[in-house]
Amino acid sequence: MSFVPVLLATDALLWLLVAAVSAYAWYCSRHEHLAAPWGRVFRSPAAIGSAVVLAAYLLVGLADSLHFRPALERKDPKMPIAYSVDVQSLLDLAMSHLRGRAEKTYSAPLATRSFAKEQIERPDGKFERDFPRLRYGGAHLEDESARAGDIAAKALSGLAAAVVLWALIALALRPLRRRFPDVPWYAALVALATILALAGPVFCIATSYHVLGTDKVGHDIVYLALKSVRTSIVIGTITTLVLLPLGVALGIMAGYFKGWVDDAIQYLYTTLNSIPSVLLIAAAVLMLQVFLDKNADWFTTAAQRADMRLLCLCAILGLTSWTGLARLLRGESLKLSELEYIQAAHAFGVSNVRILLRHILPNVAHIVIITLVLDFSGFVLTEAVLSYIGVGVDPSTTSFGTMINAARFEMARDPMVWWSLAAAFVFMLVLVLAANLLADAVRDGFDPRVRIGEAGVAAPLKA
Amino acid sequence: MSAYIIRRILYTIPILIGVNLLTFLLFFIVNTPDDMARMQLGSKRVTPEAIEKWKTEYGYDRPLLWNGKAEGLEKATGTIFFEKSVKLFTFSFGAAEADKRDIANEIKTRMWPSLALAIPVFLVGLAVNITFALFLAFFRATYLDFSGVVLCVAMMSVSTLFYIIGGQYLVSKLWHLVPISGYDAGLDAAKFLALPVVIGVISSFGSSGRLYRTLFVEEMGKDYVRTARAKGLAETTVLFGHVLKNAMIPILTGVVVVIPTLFLGSLIAESFFGIPGLGSYTIDAIQAQDFAVVRAMVFIGSVLYIIGLLLTDISYTFVDPRIRLQ
Numbered sequence: 001m002s003f004v005p006v007l008l009a010t011d012a013l014l015w016l017l018v019a020a021v022s023a024y025a026w027y028c029s030r031h032e033h034l035a036a037p038w039g040r041v042f043r044s045p046a047a048i049g050s051a052v053v054l055a056a057y058l059l060v061g062l063a064d065s066l067h068f069r070p071a072l073e074r075k076d077p078k079m080p081i082a083y084s085v086d087v088q089s090l091l092d093l094a095m096s097h098l099r100g101r102a103e104k105t106y107s108a109p110l111a112t113r114s115f116a117k118e119q120i121e122r123p124d125g126k127f128e129r130d131f132p133r134l135r136y137g138g139a140h141l142e143d144e145s146a147r148a149g150d151i152a153a154k155a156l157s158g159l160a161a162a163v164v165l166w167a168l169i170a171l172a173l174r175p176l177r178r179r180f181p182d183v184p185w186y187a188a189l190v191a192l193a194t195i196l197a198l199a200g201p202v203f204c205i206a207t208s209y210h211v212l213g214t215d216k217v218g219h220d221i222v223y224l225a226l227k228s229v230r231t232s233i234v235i236g237t238i239t240t241l242v243l244l245p246l247g248v249a250l251g252i253m254a255g256y257f258k259g260w261v262d263d264a265i266q267y268l269y270t271t272l273n274s275i276p277s278v279l280l281i282a283a284a285v286l287m288l289q290v291f292l293d294k295n296a297d298w299f300t301t302a303a304q305r306a307d308m309r310l311l312c313l314c315a316i317l318g319l320t321s322w323t324g325l326a327r328l329l330r331g332e333s334l335k336l337s338e339l340e341y342i343q344a345a346h347a348f349g350v351s352n353v354r355i356l357l358r359h360i361l362p363n364v365a366h367i368v369i370i371t372l373v374l375d376f377s378g379f380v381l382t383e384a385v386l387s388y389i390g391v392g393v394d395p396s397t398t399s400f401g402t403m404i405n406a407a408r409f410e411m412a413r414d415p416m417v418w419w420s421l422a423a424a425f426v427f428m429l430v431l432v433l434a435a436n437l438l439a440d441a442v443r444d445g446f447d448p449r450v451r452i453g454e455a456g457v458a459a460p461l462k463a
Numbered sequence: 464m465s466a467y468i469i470r471r472i473l474y475t476i477p478i479l480i481g482v483n484l485l486t487f488l489l490f491f492i493v494n495t496p497d498d499m500a501r502m503q504l505g506s507k508r509v510t511p512e513a514i515e516k517w518k519t520e521y522g523y524d525r526p527l528l529w530n531g532k533a534e535g536l537e538k539a540t541g542t543i544f545f546e547k548s549v550k551l552f553t554f555s556f557g558a559a560e561a562d563k564r565d566i567a568n569e570i571k572t573r574m575w576p577s578l579a580l581a582i583p584v585f586l587v588g589l590a591v592n593i594t595f596a597l598f599l600a601f602f603r604a605t606y607l608d609f610s611g612v613v614l615c616v617a618m619m620s621v622s623t624l625f626y627i628i629g630g631q632y633l634v635s636k637l638w639h640l641v642p643i644s645g646y647d648a649g650l651d652a653a654k655f656l657a658l659p660v661v662i663g664v665i666s667s668f669g670s671s672g673r674l675y676r677t678l679f680v681e682e683m684g685k686d687y688v689r690t691a692r693a694k695g696l697a698e699t700t701v702l703f704g705h706v707l708k709n710a711m712i713p714i715l716t717g718v719v720v721v722i723p724t725l726f727l728g729s730l731i732a733e734s735f736f737g738i739p740g741l742g743s744y745t746i747d748a749i750q751a752q753d754f755a756v757v758r759a760m761v762f763i764g765s766v767l768y769i770i771g772l773l774l775t776d777i778s779y780t781f782v783d784p785r786i787r788l789q
Contacts, residue, residue, distance in 0.1 A: 271481035274772075276764040278730055282749045283489055283757050290494040290502045377620065384622050385731060390750050404624055411632060425625045433620040440616065 004083050006067040008307040010234045010314075014065050017237055037366065040445035042180075045187035047441030050434035052191040057431055060226055061233035064091040067303070087303035091230075095223050098206060101136040103218035106410075109419050110209050112138035112147055137210045151209065155201035162200030166193050213419040216406065221420050224398050225427045231399035232431060235314060235383045236376040242318025243325060243375070248368060250322070251329025252360050256337050256352070265330070269323040277320050278389075284316045285391035306394035313386075313393060317379060325371045332364050366446040373442045377435040384428065400428045464780070471776060475769045479552070482765040486758055487548040496523035496543070499754065503560075521560055521755075522546055547758065556759040561751045566759050569744060576646055577728030577740030580656055584663035585725055588671065589718065591664055596675030601702055603680055612673060619669030627735045630662045644737035659736045663729065675714060682710045711782050719778050720771035727764055 028034040041047050069083040092099050106115035113131040120132050133139065138147055170189055177185050202211050202222065212221035254265035272280075292309060299305040336342060337360070345355050380400075386392035387401020388408075395402060403424040410417035500517040501509055518524040523543060530542050550557070556566035599611040635643040641658050682688070683706055691701045728742035737743070741760070748756035 267477065267481065270772075271478050271485065274478055274765040274768040275482055275485070275761055276724065276727065276768065279745065279757065279761045279764055282745075283486070283761060286749065286752055286754070286757065287489055287493045289752075290498050293502055294494070294498050381622050384624055388624060389730065389746055400622075404622075404628075408624075408628060411628065411636070416632070416636075421628065425622065428622060429620055429625075432622075433617060436616050436620050 002071040003068040006069055006087050008067055009311050010238060010307050011065045011067060013238050037446045041441045042183050044441040045184040046437045048184060049187040049191040050437040052188050053434040056195050057229050061230040064089045064230040066090040085301050087301055098220040098223040103134050103214045105216060105218055106417055107134055107137055107210060107214045109213040110151060112144050140208055151205055154204045158201035158204030162196035166196050212423045215420050221423045224403060225423045227398040228400045228403060231393060231397055232380045234310060236379045238314040239318045239379050240372050242315050243322045247322035247325030251326035252333040252356055255330040255333030256356055256360055269326055273323045280320050281316055282391045288312050302396060306397045309394040310397060328367050329364050332367055333360050336360055336363055370443045370446055373439040377432040380432055400424045471773050478769060483548050486761050487544060490754055491543060551762045557755055559753055560755045561753045566756055573739055573741050573744050574726055576738050577742060579652055580659055580738055581725035581728055583660045588664045588667045592671040592675055595672045596679055599676045600679035615669045615673035623666045623731055626662050626666045630658055634658050646738045659732045663732060678710045678713050679706055682706045715778055715782060716775060719775040723767040723770040726767055
């Protein structure tokens, strides 16, 4: 099958970030003093467990960030190759059995029959109102009563595959375990086992059922939830690309130069801060909508247009949320600039730029890292709220927010359609919880002040 | 003190001007009024007459910054900038674009349901979170403390939307305790407000509870606490008499600043529960792309926030006599 690769803007930035983080990790591993705090972080079982969970999410997100347009089938081999306007990703390819098989409308998890009654024609020619069989969910079953056994058999085979895969990964980790004996590897293996024990059966059952049911237009919920992961990851990470330069540069400049520079920067962030952030984001996104509407001819496919909106949403979120980081860094560099080593650097005639980059920046890096990790989960939750209000991602982009928004009207149905809401919430909860736990460990590992505070906690409590 | 307050009030003027310029930039420079008209009128092939008509109707037919055709003072005042941005300073917001109702009037009537929801959430939430945090701090470094922190982290990882939808399903649909949504004037409002208040408290519980616990525990590691214990004070006296008072300073920073913004109400909760407050007004305006209302709310929101900052600074002097306002 021939195809043409499509590089969406967010794909490029996401891969750029992956490269940057890898470079940082490599650099850290070469420098003992940079590696030490990370060593402390990963001595916590919660941190390493959530790192494994986040890695699984990241894997899904990155697989969904390699896009291409497949070639359309040609009737005549002499015709030039035409490419589909439907932009697909590697994840779509792996999930093609879920992607193509849409039912008519809602169906419950693992159901073989539709959720709504319909007129069906019986073999004898009469019409009757009943729940019709699904087009794909359990369609291979002759007798529907065999469903439970069939699902159990598929789940077992999935579990078996998961056990094999887990054992292989555990074996592959052995050199790492020998190299870093301090790290509680059992936590990583437990987290991995949990993920695989869930993913294996789901993958096997999904070959012929809708494990979490289908939504209003019949799309498989597992597929939608997995597609939403990328949106969350993009919002959580690319936003920092805007936030980081603004927050760091303005923050340390305000603290270091003082005087009118400080006044100007403080004025800037007080002004930005004083506008309620949801309103500012909403206003900016409304304007963005008008702007994208005006320039609709910039984009060749709908996916590129939706992607541009996602990117702009990240930029808007970044532009409205750098103030917190800037304020923290201003305070810290204000303190640092009074210290002797900075004054010594002054006395030696080191230039301001050099002092900022070599003496201030490395000493506030821990604050930057803690803030970035902490902000991630906040952005993921914000996306859901914004999409609910209608100023989030493009309606055609799958995200947890759009899933919740589409599903919340179904609360009123009886029996209730709970599965797409539940799937979105559980996927989001696991992602945010893992990010929060990792952020906690990062804060404990990097912030010396907190560690001192906790030493006080550990002191015997005998009043 | 009064000199300080006057200076602080004067300092807010440039910030308000900044907010005003920023909203003007956002609403009128990124897109021209023509683009907005085209968006509001719907299709791409709108006649220029229709655009002109829309612009005249909503007052966007003037020049942006400088009206050269007008006479005298009108040169500066007969512009979009003056009509739509400068006039915000006098709190004359004009009429909404969607239904042509007077925005200032709407705000006056919708303020009360918002406050009826926001004030109980604020007060109950504060009481619950501080009590819980003190409880954890008292039992610090035990399994009770540990499981409390775990509970907080888990609760702050859940989306607010989930608390609202889950609460509505459980309490209203399954148990039929309170109506799903709606509002009524007077005391009847209580049955509509009960669930939103509880959910509001629950959704702030995780992050605030944990933050306050950290503040208390940090305060407990200080020297004066050790002295207090050394002179034989009971742990409860240390906790309530010394730690609570000192930890109030950082808590106040976060709390006082939000008091004025309570007027704005809660965007999400109000629209889910059908409470006719300012939050749902804003959401409706955003969804209807009513730029006039959004502009007005942005301006009011920043005014309230700036008042909150001012109140924070003043409240410091009451809780901490060491701080002198210069």
